[in-house]
Amino acid sequence: MTRDRSGNLALGPGPEFDRIRRIIERLPGAHGLGDDCGVFPHGGEFIALSTDVSVEGVHFSLDWIDAEEVGWRATAAALSDLAAEAAQPIGILAAVTMPAHAPESDLLDLMSGVGAAAKHAGAEVLGGDLSTGSAWSVTVTVVGRARSPIARRGAVPGNRVWVTGVLGGTRAALGAWQQGKDPLPGARTRFAHPEPRIEAGVWLAQRGARAMIDLSDGLAGDVPHLAAASNVAITIDLDALPIAVEAQAQAKQLDIPVQHFAAEGGEDYELLVALPREFDDASGFTRACGLPLTLIGVVAEGSGVHFLMSGAPVELRGYNHFR
């Protein structure tokens, strides 16, 4: 992604994204907004940056996860944007606000989680800031390097759409907590301890990835971003989705198909990628990255996203962070 390639507003529909579009109109020089990372060329490659805010009561509750997990999760979510750009992490910065009377031990635990997630991804903690505030929040900014960053805009008709890992685990955890129950351990881990798919992003870029995005708004929210940015139509076969085992019970309670449940759940932090039609090495991906890679859709001329189940069109709702 270079500056002139990034003039396009790479966002799908939705009130959160309409708001971001109105901000971008006020910032005529802000080319990078709307992609996973902002990038600039430097020293023969590209520097990629992204910033991500996590707010208590909006993105997490300390009744659900502990302070160290809050720090890990916020940092992993930001690093996931580097993964989607096929960038290698270099460093992170963390700005924290905390209630005036919160125990300092929570702050230290939160920062331990930030540090652990950074170290796990090979990134250094380069800076931070600290303030009082009415609730806990942590804003993590990540910086990385990429020889050939992958934006959301490169998908072309004929490409195939793949997804890493399994979907719906985070939503299963949220659903359990919202009912006052403990989530299944696998679902809890998906929420509290997500893994940014750094290696996967680089591997896919080396195999010719044309466009990539990390799944923070859910498949139903993020496929439209990729389609809009690339100016193509995308059809997703919901029957093909790789689904977390923990999603079954929650979907059943809601009386919706588990495929809808998984496609509408956010914050799985898996990668959605458009690859050339010829790509055929999912088993090589799994050997290299320890994850499944699943073919779920195709790119065609046109615009918009079509979700199909048993061959029939399905309407899905995107996951809205701005709540």
Added chain:
Amino acid sequence: MTRDRSGNLALGPGPEFDRIRRIIERLPGAHGLGDDCGVFPHGGEFIALSTDVSVEGVHFSLDWIDAEEVGWRATAAALSDLAAEAAQPIGILAAVTMPAHAPESDLLDLMSGVGAAAKHAGAEVLGGDLSTGSAWSVTVTVVGRARSPIARRGAVPGNRVWVTGVLGGTRAALGAWQQGKDPLPGARTRFAHPEPRIEAGVWLAQRGARAMIDLSDGLAGDVPHLAAASNVAITIDLDALPIAVEAQAQAKQLDIPVQHFAAEGGEDYELLVALPREFDDASGFTRACGLPLTLIGVVAEGSGVHFLMSGAPVELRGYNHFR
């Protein structure tokens, strides 16, 4: 500043800084924390980054300044850290939290201020994030490049200590607002529309600056950081301070010497710099940067900071953001 040079905890005394020291103990790989910027080498020079959070009710009130000024101020404060590193800004990222029912026009105005401050400094808006929260906050992360970054740690005995601009204007504005009055226009501008001293930082680096810091915690708070980082003693002659005219009336009301008022006031965002004894070109600085540059102290062997007025020692309090 390189990674191995930055292992030192470049912070003066105070409860906010004790807290940061305890965080750093939990992050053994976090070399850059405690300086104005974190830096890493890339492409034959250095990339410098800093992150700065501004919270409604802590750092600003929308009763005092409007949303566009909030955005400008938050961005200028973050850019000031690049100035103190002698770095040229490249880009900024802004993560905003806003109350759920706040008007969108305030958000757009705030982001216009962010964009204007970035453009003024030659930086691009590279990214952002948006969330609801219980109060307004904006976390600005800045990225820049420097051939020879200037840290806080390079002052050596015999250096002279200089300061750009004039001090105490921001505190004069805060004092007026806290009394329910309108500040004098010059003081209001200092608070609402600070200017990051980018050109000044680069000019001073080219003239041999040994150590530099921007004045966010006030002279009384920031000189100790520079002395601790450089492992030297610093003596400041308060009679020499360049003082904002607006500070006089506020100091008189508080019945304290205006020199104390100015030295204890925070967020002036001027640069404090240690220069070789031979430096003698304040008038050249003023011609180049349009600002005064004033000799206010000397560096000696030892440790700690001595503030003198009429030759007698004076105790001053640092400005504490963590309130």
